Amino acid sequence: MKRFIAIILTLMLTLSLAACASKTYQVTTKSGSTYTSEGPLKYDVQSETYKFENENGKEVIINQEDIEVIQEKD
Numbered sequence: 018m019k020r021f022i023a024i025i026l027t028l029m030l031t032l033s034l035a036a037c038a039s040k041t042y043q044v045t046t047k048s049g050s051t052y053t054s055e056g057p058l059k060y061d062v063q064s065e066t067y068k069f070e071n072e073n074g075k076e077v078i079i080n081q082e083d084i085e086v087i088q089e090k091d
Contacts, residue, residue: 041090044069046083058087 044052044067054069054077061068065081 041072042069043088043090044079045085045088046079047085048083052077052079053090 039056041056042054042058044054044058052069053072055072056070058067058069060066060081066078067081067084068076068078071077
């Protein structure tokens with residue numbers, strides 16, 4: 018039983034540290050729209066676009082030229 022509890026506590030600690038490590042970013046476009054990404058943005062050099070997942074889990078793709086600023090959120 019003690020071993021089971023130790024495993025559960027270790028798993029909970031690992032998951033809580035992983036949750037703290039994930040960062041969110043706010044993307045503001047030149048038209049004034051704002052998006053919040055869950056995790057890092059991925060830049061595609063060939064198409065010159067940023068791809069990310071928003072807070073609702075939907076994939077968003079924005080052209081680099083349309084982005085005003087990308088800020089890390091607290």
